[in-house]
Amino acid sequence: DAGVTQSPTHLIKTRGQQVTLRCSPKSGHDTVSWYQQALGQGPQFIFQYYEEEERQRGNFPDRFSGHQFPNYSSELNVNALLLGDSALYLCASSFSSSVETQYFGPGTRLLVL
Amino acid sequence: GESVGLHLPTLSVQEGDNSIINCAYSNSASDYFIWYKQESGKGPQFIIDIRSNMDKRQGQRVTVLLNKTVKHLSLQIAATQPGDSAVYFCAENIEGGWSGQNFVFGPGTRLSVLP
Numbered sequence: 001d002a003g004v005t006q007s008p009t010h011l012i013k014t015r016g017q018q019v020t021l022r023c024s025p026k027s028g029h030d031t032v033s034w035y036q037q038a039l040g041q042g043p044q045f046i047f048q049y050y051e052e053e054e055r056q057r058g059n060f061p062d063r064f065s066g067h068q069f070p071n072y073s074s075e076l077n078v079n080a081l082l083l084g085d086s087a088l089y090l091c092a093s094s095f096s097s098s099v100e101t102q103y104f105g106p107g108t109r110l111l112v113l
Numbered sequence: 114g115e116s117v118g119l120h121l122p123t124l125s126v127q128e129g130d131n132s133i134i135n136c137a138y139s140n141s142a143s144d145y146f147i148w149y150k151q152e153s154g155k156g157p158q159f160i161i162d163i164r165s166n167m168d169k170r171q172g173q174r175v176t177v178l179l180n181k182t183v184k185h186l187s188l189q190i191a192a193t194q195p196g197d198s199a200v201y202f203c204a205e206n207i208e209g210g211w212s213g214q215n216f217v218f219g220p221g222t223r224l225s226v227l228p
Contacts, residue, residue, distance in 0.1 A: 042202050042218030104156030
């Protein structure tokens with residue numbers, strides 16, 4: 001079992017650009033949550049996808065959007081990048097939205113210049 | 114590997130000693146708590162959880178204590194090993210039932226194990 005995988009591992013963008021991050025959940029999991037982790041802070045919840053729909057959303061602007069595919073994999077899209085979007089983006093998968101079964105991926109480090 | 118955080122509170126302990134990592138949580142209505150371990154270059158890893166109807170829960174080499182009166186959570190690691198070096202986060206579910214926007218992580222503590 002490969003666990004939760006994310007791609008790419010690192011990414012450098014410039015302000016105003018758009019970025020797409022990808023996540024494949026752990027085998028048997030149907031729910032994907034995305035978190036933003038700024039340097040020196042704990043992860044902050046962005047949104048959660050279940051049955052290909054956004055079910056929960058944290059306090060993030062509409063520039064942050066996502067998608068879940070029939071195979072449960074997910075994408076996080078960020079438009080009009082700002083310097084403050086530089087962070088580690090974590091994907092976590094779980095079964096039926098259960099936080100107890102949530103497994104995190106290694107993250108994608110995004111640097112916005 | 115990449116650094117999780119550069120200016121986190123740091124706890125340094127000698128190998129073999131016990132470690133105690135503390136966390137003050139924000140909401141008296143929080144009913145579920147998780148401790149995570151995050152090593153450099155990795156995502157957070159579940160260590161142990163506890164529900165608000167319990168005061169103590171033990172795992173393998175780890176114990177979580179919950180004091181609801183003062184809204185305090187602690188993680189005790191017995192016989193700390195070099196592999197325990199990481200950043201530790203507590204997370205609370207601030208309302209009943211799993212709801213993503215209500216699952217809040219604390220700022221984290223870096224544990225450094227000295228040889």
